[in-house]
Amino acid sequence: MLFEEAQARFPESPAITYHLATVAQATGDCRRADALYGETLALRERHEDARLGRAICRTYLSNVEGAIADATVLVDAAAHNRADALYWRAWNRRTQKQL
Secondary structure (H helix, E strand, C coil): CHHHHHHHHCCCCHHHHHHHHHHHHHCCCHHHHHHHHHHHHHHCCCCHHHHHHHHHHHHHCCCHHHHHHHHHHHHHCCCCCHHHHHHHHHHHHHHCCCC
């Protein structure tokens, strides 16, 4: 895959790790996507789209606490994707009967 070749060449690029994560998520591999979103956030802590992607993957992986924590970071920061973060946080809280 071209993104993997690019990552080998530019390992410090959050854009490459983010796009690899979105491809993994789109193909149903949320475990890999979760790790790649984590790499992206290690390179750029305030990467709002990576944080939301990780919250969504963590939801599918039944990591409710992690998903809520990621969504809350976005909500508290008034991120551009705050509405999506509110949705995923509410979804996870509902599964925990925290209405």
